[in-house]
Amino acid sequence: MKNFFSNLGYFLKEAKTIFRIDFLSNIFSIFSIGLIFFILSMVISGWWLSKEVVEVLQKEAEINIYFEEGLDNIRVNNLLENIKSIKGVREANLVDKEESYKRMEEILEKEARILELFDENPFQPFIEVKIDISEVDGILEDLEPLENIDYIRDNKDIIDKLEKIITILTIVGILVITATGISTLVVISHIIRQGIYNNRDQINTLKLLGAPDSFIGFPFLLEGLFLTVVGGILAFGLIFFTFRLGYKQIGTSLLFIPLPSMEGLVKAMAIFILILSGALGIIGSFFGLSSAKGN
Amino acid sequence: MIEARDVSLVYGDGTEALKDVNLKIDKGDIVYITGHSGSGKTSLLKLFMGIEYPTKGQLKVLDLDIKKEEENNIRKMRRLIGPVFQEFKLIRGRTALENVMLGLRFLNLPHRKIKEESIIALEKVGLGHKRDSLVEHLSFGETQRVAIARAVVRKPAIILADEPTGNLDLDNALNIMELLTSFRDEDTAVIITTHATHLLEDIDEGKFIRVNQGQVTVESRGEA
Numbered sequence: 084m085k086n087f088f089s090n091l092g093y094f095l096k097e098a099k100t101i102f103r104i105d106f107l108s109n110i111f112s113i114f115s116i117g118l119i120f121f122i123l124s125m126v127i128s129g130w131w132l133s134k135e136v137v138e139v140l141q142k143e144a145e146i147n148i149y150f151e152e153g154l155d156n157i158r159v160n161n162l163l164e165n166i167k168s169i170k171g172v173r174e175a176n177l178v179d180k181e182e183s184y185k186r187m188e189e190i191l192e193k194e195a196r197i198l199e200l201f202d203e204n205p206f207q208p209f210i211e212v213k214i215d216i217s218e219v220d221g222i223l224e225d226l227e228p229l230e231n232i233d234y235i236r237d238n239k240d241i242i243d244k245l246e247k248i249i250t251i252l253t254i255v256g257i258l259v260i261t262a263t264g265i266s267t268l269v270v271i272s273h274i275i276r277q278g279i280y281n282n283r284d285q286i287n288t289l290k291l292l293g294a295p296d297s298f299i300g301f302p303f304l305l306e307g308l309f310l311t312v313v314g315g316i317l318a319f320g321l322i323f324f325t326f327r328l329g330y331k332q333i334g335t336s337l338l339f340i341p342l343p344s345m346e347g348l349v350k351a352m353a354i355f356i357l358i359l360s361g362a363l364g365i366i367g368s369f370f371g372l373s374s375a376k377g378n
Numbered sequence: 379m380i381e382a383r384d385v386s387l388v389y390g391d392g393t394e395a396l397k398d399v400n401l402k403i404d405k406g407d408i409v410y411i412t413g414h415s416g417s418g419k420t421s422l423l424k425l426f427m428g429i430e431y432p433t434k435g436q437l438k439v440l441d442l443d444i445k446k447e448e449e450n451n452i453r454k455m456r457r458l459i460g461p462v463f464q465e466f467k468l469i470r471g472r473t474a475l476e477n478v479m480l481g482l483r484f485l486n487l488p489h490r491k492i493k494e495e496s497i498i499a500l501e502k503v504g505l506g507h508k509r510d511s512l513v514e515h516l517s518f519g520e521t522q523r524v525a526i527a528r529a530v531v532r533k534p535a536i537i538l539a540d541e542p543t544g545n546l547d548l549d550n551a552l553n554i555m556e557l558l559t560s561f562r563d564e565d566t567a568v569i570i571t572t573h574a575t576h577l578l579e580d581i582d583e584g585k586f587i588r589v590n591q592g593q594v595t596v597e598s599r600g601e602a
Contacts, residue, residue: 089489100471288467289480291427292528293456298484 116314130256171218275371307368315360428452460529
């Protein structure tokens with residue numbers, strides 16, 4: 084360990100020299116690694132954003148329960164309490180006739196004038212039930228025996244589609260992330276291996292002088308770490324600009340999509356890329372070194 | 379220091395490089411290995427360095443059996459040898475001093491000591507003033523001296539020089555021989571291979587190993 088610290092300056096200088104000798108090739112490597120990280124980060128961000136959006140939509144999943152006309156307040160409240168006690172129901176609220184009318188006015192906006200054609204409020208009061216999407220079947224079963232229910236608008240088709248999207252997104256996300264992660268590792272270890280190959284004469288000389296493998300390999304490990312970390316920083320820069328542009332576009336044209344905050348996403352991605360680039364740099368270098376040693 | 383008993387070396391392609399070699403090199407010996415190109419001189423040095431393993435017989439270098447199973451120990455054993463390679467094997471892009479320092483880097487010495495010893499070694503070979511020059515900017519003879527400085531800086535038990543006089547005129551060749559033998563002391567053996575036998579005619583002390591078609595004969599002159 085003492086030997087390691089006394090040679091730290093040498094290792095850094097060697098890593099710098101190795102980088103300088105294959106300067107152009109290393110610059111291209113940084114760009115390649117940066118682009119790979121950028122693609123990987125975009126895939127992960129896209130997957131994460133979709134999950135966030137789906138989660139928000141999941142929280143909004145609801146069914147509407149219409150009760151028999153002329154039901155007195157006591158029975159309506161009893162029905163409401165019964166619904167609240169069902170497993171999977173997160174919230175249940177009574178929406179009276181006036182509230183129904185007001186909501187429709189908000190939905191119709193300028194077209195709301197059409198409502199003025201009615202002499203009386205045409206809407207029915209109903210119970211709005213926010214649910215846990217995975218419990219929808221059980222909730223519908225539990226609602227069946229309850230009295231005084233006239234009609235249930237369960238939005239089952241939409242909810243089922245939403246569940247399918249979540250499953251597909253999860254599977255595709257894991258597959259793409261795994262594939263991109265493995266490609267990143269393979270490319271990085273190949274780049275490191277190439278660097279070792281370019282310096283094979285130096286490595287052979289060191290072996291003949293009796294240098295241990297750790298001494299020979301450490302500058303290459305440092306170089307690998309440097310390439311991946313700089314590549315990671317480059318990828319982060321690209322991601323930052325892409326997010327800024329993307330959020331601006333979505334923010335102005337697709338207002339209804341509930342996106343998580345950009346700052347949070349950028350921060351998470353910065354930490355993710357930094358850790359990933361460091362880890363892949365070390366792992367890739369070890370792979371490169373051990374495969375070069377085998378040859 | 380080095381003891382070979384019935385050592386043979388046959389390469390993978392069937393070439394028989396060395397046949398039943400028996401020799402002994404002791405501390406403080408000065409050894410000249412001669413023979414024509416392709417006679418087996420370099421093969422003998424490769425065995426001493428543990429780059430090749432005997433295919434028959436037993437070879438001990440610094441009390442270590444040279445065989446595949448000892449690969450890790452052979453790497454450590456090389457730290458006690460100061461090699462001067464035929465093609466020098468200096469590292470381009472580094473200065474003369476950096477190349478010499480490389481010989482000491484992994485020997486658990488403090489950085490200051492490594493630098494001091496390397497400067498002294500460069501001064502001994504007459505290149506103190508060129509220590510900050512990149513090796514690719516040095517002349518052939520200077521490059522060779524840097525290689526010698528890298529070999530001797532670690533105060534090795536054995537200095538192994540493979541054809542150090544090749545491509546040199548007579549005066550320079552004699553100077554290099556003189557320089558190399560000057561590092562011999564009671565603890566350090568110096569082994570030099572050369573195909574230029576005329577350089578050895580006036581030498582009256584040392585062991586002379588003649589390699590001919592893989593077979594070795596040993597002759598001693600003077601105190602050796």
